Amino acid sequence: GAGVSQSPSNKVTEKGKDVELRCDPISGHTALYWYRQSLGQGLEFLIYFQGNSAPDKSGLPSDRFSAERTGGSVSTLTIQRTQQEDSAVYLCASSPLEGAFFGQGTRLTVV
Amino acid sequence: QKEVEQNSGPLSVPEGAIASLNCTYSDRVSQSFFWYRQYSGKSPELIMSIYSNGDKEDGRFTAQLNKASQYVSLLIRDSQPSDSATYLCAVNGNDYKLSFGAGTTVTVRA
Numbered sequence: 001g002a003g004v005s006q007s008p009s010n011k012v013t014e015k016g017k018d019v020e021l022r023c024d025p026i027s028g029h030t031a032l033y034w035y036r037q038s039l040g041q042g043l044e045f046l047i048y049f050q051g052n053s054a055p056d057k058s059g060l061p062s063d064r065f066s067a068e069r070t071g072g073s074v075s076t077l078t079i080q081r082t083q084q085e086d087s088a089v090y091l092c093a094s095s096p097l098e099g100a101f102f103g104q105g106t107r108l109t110v111v
Numbered sequence: 112q113k114e115v116e117q118n119s120g121p122l123s124v125p126e127g128a129i130a131s132l133n134c135t136y137s138d139r140v141s142q143s144f145f146w147y148r149q150y151s152g153k154s155p156e157l158i159m160s161i162y163s164n165g166d167k168e169d170g171r172f173t174a175q176l177n178k179a180s181q182y183v184s185l186l187i188r189d190s191q192p193s194d195s196a197t198y199l200c201a202v203n204g205n206d207y208k209l210s211f212g213a214g215t216t217v218t219v220r221a
Contacts (some may be wrong), residue, residue: 031207042157042213043199050207091154098143098203102154
């Protein structure tokens, strides 16, 4: 069956450029998470969407980061004016309510 | 206080031994608990879920939950080199938001 799909798998961008990362969750899953993981570090929570509720944006590190989830399905994480410290793996996970299933991640490199 | 705390690693065990991983959580109303395994360079993979007090066994893995003491543990019996990974504890809060611990890295020595 189809799992969580993220695109692109890898993205190299120049400092100062904007990037968009996409997440296609498992069909029917009501919740969606974005996490960031730097090399050798743990998961850093970014944002949580649950159904029609207002998203929990408490983990977004700055106003350069934003995310939306259209139609309760696909989600896009946007990073504006990228900085070198934004380089990391960005992981999306979807959930039927409890637990979560991860996509393969997008490795972002800012040069 | 962090919402989910795991015993600090890394944890090194000989092949065939039992690896014991512990996790405590702060939200007393939490009802759902999970263990994830993350291999280096890969995404976390859900390996165990537990919802009721007591033990839950799946192959060589046993999850243990004690809600009164607010801890959940994972035992890996007959540890194999392929079990070498980082193990993440996760807990659903009362808003169903999933919170993760920092993870414990396990190395199984051949």
